[in-house]
Amino acid sequence: MIDIEVPPHYVGREQAFVKHHFLRNYLERLVHKIASAYDEVVYVDGYSGPWKSGGEAYTDTSFGIALQSMTDARQSWLDMPQHRRNVRMTAHLVEKQTQPFAELETIGTLFPQVTVHPHRGDFLNVAPTIAARIPSRAFTFSLIDPKGFKLDLEELRPLLARPQSEVVFNFMFDFANRFTTLESLGDTYDRLLPGIDWRPRIASADAAGPTERKAAFLACFKEAVKSVGGYKYVADVDIRYPGTNRTFYFLVYGTREPPGIAVFRDCQIKALEAQSMISGQRSLQKRETAGQGSLFDSSWETAPVSHRQFLDEQRAAARISLMDIASAEAGIQWGKVWPRLLADHAIRKKDAGSMAAALRKSGEIAFSGWEPNKRVPSDGYELRSA
Ligand SMILES: C[S@@+](CC[C@H](N)C(=O)[O-])C[C@H]1O[C@@H](n2cnc3c(N)ncnc32)[C@H](O)[C@@H]1O
Structure with a gap:
């Protein structure tokens, strides 16, 4: 934090x-x-x-x-x-x-x-x-x-x-x-x-x-x-x-x-x-000012959702987009895929890379040209569905 x-x-x-x-x-x-x-x-x-x-x-x-x-x-x-x-x-x-x-x-x-x-x-x-x-x-x-x-x-x-x-x-x-x-x-x-x-x-x-x-x-x-x-x-x-x-x-x-x-x-x-x-x-601050009783007050309905939950949802949605791209646009280079994932979902470039590596490992997508010891795809790698 x-x-x-x-x-x-x-x-x-x-x-x-x-x-x-x-x-x-x-x-x-x-x-x-x-x-x-x-x-x-x-x-x-x-x-x-x-x-x-x-x-x-x-x-x-x-x-x-x-x-x-x-x-x-x-x-x-x-x-x-x-x-x-x-x-x-x-x-x-x-x-x-x-x-x-x-x-x-x-x-x-x-x-x-x-x-x-x-x-x-x-x-x-x-x-x-x-x-x-x-x-x-x-x-x-x-x-x-x-x-x-x-x-x-x-x-x-x-x-x-x-x-x-x-x-x-x-x-x-x-x-x-x-x-x-x-x-x-x-x-x-x-x-x-x-x-x-x-x-x-x-x-x-x-x-x-x-x-x-x-x-x-x-x-x-x-x-x-x-x-x-x-x-x-x-x-x-x-x-x-x-x-x-x-x-x-x-x-x-x-x-x-x-x-x-x-x-x-x-x-x-x-x-x-x-x-x-x-x-x-x-x-x-609100809680301290208003005292314990107000915890049951309706104003607490607006309590903020953690940004972590939002980011988890964004990653989940990006994962689906990535699999969709792999099946609809087989052969597309990774360098063209990650910017699209980032444009549509609030994820970092490194999140996109590790997501792609994990999906490849679990056999849900594939890349041609993946070199040994590579942890995330290079821009030139071609994406395919598994
Ligand atoms: C929201 S404030 C800008 C705050 C600033 N961007 C910041 O983050 O520090 C909008 C400003 O635009 C000015 N303004 C309003 N209408 C305008 C217009 N048509 N053209 C240029 N400036 C305008 C206002 O006087 C005000 O100072």
Whole structure:
């Protein structure tokens, strides 16, 4: 079990801590990796804030976390004894409101290793201009974290569809889920989910129950992101209201690269551990404040399910997918299989490898070319059903 301390300025908005914990872990690994292959890394923060920030030097904001990761990655490549690289780091931060924008304008001095461009305006209008300013050989990571769900994905196409790019959306599920039947908001959902037949899909899932509805709505958003951005893999992290099982929002991630999805899943699992730990702390606090009698109170019905149970279920589902792929697509290379398993299920790359090895051992799948002493498959091995 990990032990993470939630800084006091996140109290009451622990879901932001989980988001930032994820982002920090992900960017620390991503930016360093990307900088080994690209001469410029560009970070775009569409709805940047600062928003409810209480940390020093913006350590509790998305852009503060990103700019620090870029600073560290740049320095570490500059310090590399034999493979020194001078990687250009650029950030475009967009904010609509006057006061937070005024703060953004001073950020550059805190992070002198990064060229920071603050933009004042509506992100949907500014995004195409930013996309046009990014050099074609740069790698772009965009964070799109609005307070609501009034997003027009088509407006974001020039940014999302850039070949060397990745995105993380904050899909404000709990808000978005409340108004799908409101006729007056129909256009808003059409813009959020362009080209997706969301009305019948959500309506029929609704009849099956709230879990099915949630899955259907999330699937519609992920498909929209995948098609507008042309991403190969789209995955999500479920961020809950602190101390409950109720989804607040999903972080939805799009990438074209297998290593991206591998890093994403590692970071998701760390974020789930943080979320589970916060839930545990919250439950304990509630119990201490309310006394023993409240254990029988109905509020305990929302006690969090352990992330371990969720991860066990994900592994079980991935195992079935793997066997299905083995029988339907015999001869497919492992290097094409594991990224798909990771895109569809919250498992790590090493989980996929050991799962494949165990299924091979038990005779449920087979690989051609398996070398002696190999513990997990290599990317070139061909998968078959046994
Ligand atoms: C949820 S907060 C962002 C939090 C930030 N990503 C973080 O994690 O630290 C959303 C921010 O977007 C700003 N905003 C709202 N509408 C906007 C728009 N249309 N374009 C750009 N910024 C907007 C708000 O003023 C607010 O500061």
